[in-house]
Amino acid sequence: MKGWWGKALFIDLGERKIKFMSIDQDVYTNFIGGRGLAIKLLWDLVPLGADPLSPKNVLIIASGPLSGMPLPSSGKLVVASKSPLTFGYGDGSLGTMASHHLRRSGFDAITITGASDKPVYLYIENDKVQIFSADDLWGKDTFETEDKLKERHGKDVGVLSIGKAGENLVRYATITSLKGRSGGRPGIGAVMGSKKLKAIVIRGTKEPEIFDEKELRRLSAEAYEKILKDSNYKFWISQGTMTTIAWSHKNSVLPTMNFKEGTWDSYESISGDFMEKIKVGRRGCPYCNMQCGNIIEDNTGELSELDYENVAMLGSNLLIDDLRKVGELNRLADMFGLDTISLGNSIGFYIEAGEKRMVGEKVEWGDFKRIRELIEEVAERRGIGNFIADGVMRMSMNLGRESESFAMHVKGLEVSAYNCYSTPGMALSYGVSPIGAHHKDSFVIAQEVLRDRLSYSREKVEKVVALQNMRGGMFESLTTCRFPPYEVSLDLNYYPKMLNAATGLSITLDDFKIVTDRIYSLIRAFWIREFGYWSRELDLPPKRWTTQSMSKGPYAGVKIDIEKYDEMLSYYYELRGWNDRGIPKRETLNSLGLDFAIAPLEKIVSLK
Ligand code: PTT
Ligand code: SF4
Secondary structure (H helix, E strand, O other): OOOOOOEEEEEEOOOOEEEEEEOOHHHHHHHOOHHHHHHHHHHHHOOOOOOOOOOOOOEEEEOOOOOOOOOOOOOEEEEEEEOOOOOOEEEEEEEOHHHHHHHOOOOOEEEEEOOOOOOEEEEEEOOEEEEEEOOOOOOOOHHHHHHHHHHHHOOOOEEEEOOHHHHOOOOOEOEEEOOOEEEOOOOHHHHHHHOOEEEEEEEOOOOOOOOOHHHHHHHHHHHHHHHHHOOOHHHHHHHHHHHHHHHHHHOOOOOEOOOOEOOOOOHHHHOHHHHHHHEEEEEOOOOOOOOOEEEEEOOOOOEEEEOHHHHHHHOHHHOOOOHHHHHHHHHHHHHHOEOHHHHHHHHHHHHHHHHOOOOOOOOOOOOHHHHHHHHHHHHHOOOOHHHHOOHHHHHHHHHOHHHHHHOOEEOOEEOOOOOOOOOHHHHHHHHHOEOEOOOOOOOOHHHHOOOOOOOOOHHHHHHHHHHHHHHHHHHHHHOOOOHHHHHHOOOOOHHHHHHHHHHOOOOOOOHHHHHHHHHHHHHHHHHHHHHOOOOHHHHOOOHHHHHOOOOOOOOOOOOOOHHHHHHHHHHHHHHHOEOOOOOEOHHHHHHOOOHHHHHHHHOOOOOO
């Protein structure tokens, strides 16, 4: 088999057992890799109803056939597990040198089950796996951990690690790499912490066999050059995702005060233009010539790597109007291994609950000092931090039904930084995202604000599906960064061509529709199996968008019409081959080769 190794490493940390599992060619042709491989492995390996923070849960680190190869922006890997935040499928796409090494290790994925009784880290060098004590690393932040492990094992290894947040089982703890890359929003870092696994160090020195290496090199060289010559390249390099702050404000979608408003008069204080004035450098993922990590010196003089979501959720959403201060909060989140989106949401929810006198403490919007303390308390689960560390859904369940009106999450995952009172297509994208309210699968809002913004058309639903097929299906399974086509307009057709050159398959861009249908239907089946029921209510947007509206800007007074949203949702289900409760139909599962999911699901729900 060319392009893949055909096996996964299986580690039981409790039993200290290490073995290799072979993976059939069919799995690769059907699921490709990355997210596709992750959901197939989770479906097969996670025992029914396992507590995500128990030894029974399984952590997956998966590469795809293009990840870590000398191709544009390929330095990503997928981290996935049953999420402790949502109790459904959770994943993240992370830029890291570990992607280069995993691809050269001799296997396509690492699966980790069981739990160690003492802190450990894994050192993987090709087929050789060693489990070392991490007593001296436990309690250390992710930056220091990575430095220490590189001192020990060599500067060029790949390191994935957790900080205090993962150790303390914060439900939105992430996995960090390269001091500023963070992945696994739905608490994948907490799964690592529950296994007492502080870090994974990996060195791979083998080369995967490539079907047509010459063609792959040719495509790659051409694509790198097209990226460099793109008219948007210069601007992208100067601001990266930070340009979105001004865009979001101008389009009334900038999260402000726990998503109460979509505009903020002080937006310029945290904008991409302001950032350019204080920027001291750029960083990025391996194999990337679009390096988009913007480095500034934060409030304390330390380096902090900024992205739009981080700055919006810890800046405008909490009314902190000083980019260096926002930079400090962002750096702390990276060091503790906390997801900035869920963190900004959880603190925003807590502040609003204080305003409404539902909690004892009243924190002022923009109170940097107290917010900074709260972040430390969350990472350590200290005092009120223990409450906030469970995320918005659980805090809201604790405070009672009234608080649902300002609890910004879908299925338990907090909403990314786009406020959707007046963008029903994006609200649907959040509603039907396979991991909860994340923007990565379908960023339909970019087109939506340009045309038919307030419509609930079938065309919009088709766009959501088309974007999911590319972003959530193709890029997450090939496991390369999606920015080259979406930010500098590299032709999407390069990707199936590169896949075919690497593996010998003959896949077209259109074929990714079926691959995505398969991956999404199996992810949905996993949620249903683990929940033990399903209801279309789980695919609705947060109540705030359907019952309230913004008071400022051109879209003041507008809210999501829930009946029309519901019609879009029904059409979405139809396009995916799911029934009117959002459950994959029997014939859909059959036609996608997912018949193995039929019997387990039929024990729980009707597949008609
Ligand atoms: C991603 C999510 C995002 S998406 C951002 S900013 W973005 C936040 N980044 C965080 C961070 O930083 N530190 C932190 N402690 N928490 C953070 N939480 C948030 O996490 C990321 C880039 C970005 S920057 C985006 S859009 C693109 N996302 C991709 C994706 O999802 N898939 C893919 N194939 N390519 C992508 N390319 C871009 O990668 P999650 P990263 Mg992250 C510091 O992982 O879990 O998916 O959450 O991966 O290596 O940091 O790159 O405006
Ligand atoms: Fe990483 Fe940015 Fe490059 Fe994508 S464009 S690979 S996120 S540095």
